[in-house]
Amino acid sequence: MWSVLVSGIGLGLAIAILVGPVFFLIINTAINKGFIQAFFVALGVAICDSFYILLLYFGFNLFEKSYLTDDVLKIAGGVLLIIYGLVMVFKKVKIDTKQLISSSKKDKMEFFVKGFLLNAFNPSVILFWMASVSAASIQMQYNGWYILLFFTCCVLTILLTDILKIYLSVKLSNKITPRILYIINVISGIAMILYGIYLFF
Numbered sequence: 190m191w192s193v194l195v196s197g198i199g200l201g202l203a204i205a206i207l208v209g210p211v212f213f214l215i216i217n218t219a220i221n222k223g224f225i226q227a228f229f230v231a232l233g234v235a236i237c238d239s240f241y242i243l244l245l246y247f248g249f250n251l252f253e254k255s256y257l258t259d260d261v262l263k264i265a266g267g268v269l270l271i272i273y274g275l276v277m278v279f280k281k282v283k284i285d286t287k288q289l290i291s292s293s294k295k296d297k298m299e300f301f302v303k304g305f306l307l308n309a310f311n312p313s314v315i316l317f318w319m320a321s322v323s324a325a326s327i328q329m330q331y332n333g334w335y336i337l338l339f340f341t342c343c344v345l346t347i348l349l350t351d352i353l354k355i356y357l358s359v360k361l362s363n364k365i366t367p368r369i370l371y372i373i374n375v376i377s378g379i380a381m382i383l384y385g386i387y388l389f390f
Contacts (some may be wrong), residue, residue, distance in 0.1 A: 190338070193329070197339040199320070201346025203268050211308055214273065215351055216302060219358035221374070228299045232350035233304025235344055242340050243316060245322040265383040269310050273303075274382035276369070278375050 211234050219227035308314055324342075329335040 190335075193335050193339050194342055197342025200339075201343040202350065203387040205347050208279045209313075210311065210380070212272075212302070212354075213376075214304065214307055215354060215370070216358050217374065219355040220362045222296075224355055224359045225229040226296055227355040228352060229297045229300040230304035231348060231355065233306075234308045234351070235348040236301075237305045238314070238318065238344050238347070239340075241318045242322060242344070245319055246326070246336065246340075264389070267387075267389050269307060269385070271382050271385035273307065274378040274380070274385060276378070278378035278382070287336070288353035 215227055215230050215234075218230050325336055325339055329339065337385075
């Protein structure tokens with residue numbers, strides 16, 4: 190049992206250090222909008238991961254690998270990433286301390302959906318969880334309790350490390366000038382645009 194816990198945490202940490210579109214979105218949101226909004230982005234990502242894991246574990250063929258599925262996900266994910274990237278590059282930079290400490294229910298849902306969708310339409314996420322669920326199921330001899338424990342530890346570890354990233358980003362945001370914020374926005378936006386273009390090929 191302890192080996193299952195350690196393995197789940199280890200996989201979560203391995204995923205948490207990867208730098209991709211979700212990483213840039215979470216950090217950018219933390220710096221621009223604040224802790225609460227960035228937390229809901231991370232929560233949306235975690236719920237999306239959990240949703241995929243459950244679907245794949247219970248044997249749904251909805252995301253079975255096929256050329257049609259790949260094409261649809263790549264196009265949808267690419268368009269979504271490019272749109273987010275363009276918004277980040279061209280939006281006006283403004284540091285508003287009141288905005289950083291206040292958050293309405295609408296804001297929370299908006300950022301939750303943003304994190305969920307960005308993760309949902311990333312083909313690499315689906316393929317990764319397909320491989321992980323398959324490998325874990327075989328390794329744990331299809332023991333449902335162990336598999337549930339493994340992926341619960343994995344997703345919670347990812348969420349907790351994202352919260353740590355958000356906390357550190359917010360702390361550093363007090364020392365960030367509008368020019369530095371603009372540069373961060375541009376870098377984040379370009380990274381998303383390039384990744385979105387990459388998905389078309």
